[in-house]
Amino acid sequence: MRLRPFQKYRSSLLTRFILIIAVALLFIPVLIPISLIASWGVNRILYPMPKVERNPVYQSGKELESLWHKEALALSTSTPEEINKRLEELKTMYPDASLFWVDQTGTTRLQLPQQETLPLKWSISDAITFMKQRVDADPFTIVAFIDGEEEPGRGFMVFELPRKFMNIVSEGRPSDTRFLFGFFSLMLIFFILLSYFFFRDIRHRLLRLEAAMTHTGENGVPALIQEGKPDEIGRLETAFNHMVDELNDSQKREQEEENLRKSLISNLSHDLRTPLTVLASHLYSISKEPLSEQGRHSLSLMETKIGDLDGLIDHLLSYNLLASGRYALSLERQDILRIVRESAAAWYPVWEKAGIEADINLPDEPLHWNVDEQGLRRVLDNLFQNLVRHASGGCYVGISLTKWRGTVALVISDQGPGMRSTSPAKGAGLGLPIVDLLLQEMGLIRDTESSSEGTSIYIYPV
Structure with missing residues (x-):
């Protein structure tokens, strides 16, 4: 399904990632104020503003301190009698407070009410000690110089009030960060x-x-996957499913072509055997007739070619049966050295006629493998036939046992031009594929080492 450009852009992974980055960029200028507002709302609910019961007579500490300093400044030019009079008026206004003043000589002049703990004559150390004791203490104490300066030029006056009579001014709602x-x-x-x-x-x-x-099915092709969102990965999943469909179609066509090929080979092989049989019988009849030397040579050549064609058809049938898994093999524990000796003995006249020296070096002790006897004979026949066709120039065939890849292997070697050379007797090339298929069915492996000095074929069990 093709997406329109806008839909393709909207469903893109890049778009979604950019959106996350945009949210992150808005985190500081937008989300922090939101956090502040939310925190203020929670604090307002959990910590409501305290209700303060105000005393109608007394003010807060700051207000009393400001008032007392103003009174001291106003009395800076007053006589002692006027100061006494004003303190008496203030005592009437603040009946719960204690008032007194000290003149410039350090003498306590007026106490409202009388306090026995106060010294009648003040020294500088007495004044300092008194003020230190009253810092953040109860009663709440205010000391103000009458002349308004930081030095007691005309003395000082003191206002003391128990804190229980004071109005505590709330500094705001409690906050929890x-x-x-x-x-x-x-x-x-x-x-x-x-x-x-x-x-x-x-x-x-x-x-x-x-x-x-990475996981394939029985046919060697991956299974289809469920397609997800229509983004980049989704389009990759769609392409993957399309590839799987193409592979399945290709495998299906290949299987159909393989079946057609096998059917064609099988039918063609059977159809060719009838005319070949007729030709062979007529050639046999002709051979009974008196012929010239040239005629007998031509007749012998035709018989040879008909034999080659019959062998080719046999190879085609064998290869077709092996490739389709219909070649019947019966695996049994066999002494392969016995089979090799018998096959070599059957080929010995052929090697002797071709001038090939046979060097068979096999031990007397048996070597048992699980093989099909006829199948193994067919393998040896094909290998010996290839040796006669392609390596007879070396005039040598060697058959022995050796240690190969950690196990005992049967070795068939020659001294011909090697497998990389091209032989004029090269056929259809079905001999070695049939050998490999037969060996595979019997659980055996063929390794080949070839050079200009010859070829060695190693056969050993898996």
């Missing part, structure tokens, strides 16, 4: 999880596609 960090952490975790699930989905889909590519 844990909520701010909590919302910030939640948003950060959300972004991390969003990225994690995005890349985890990509990884799972790629692993599923990899598994589909």
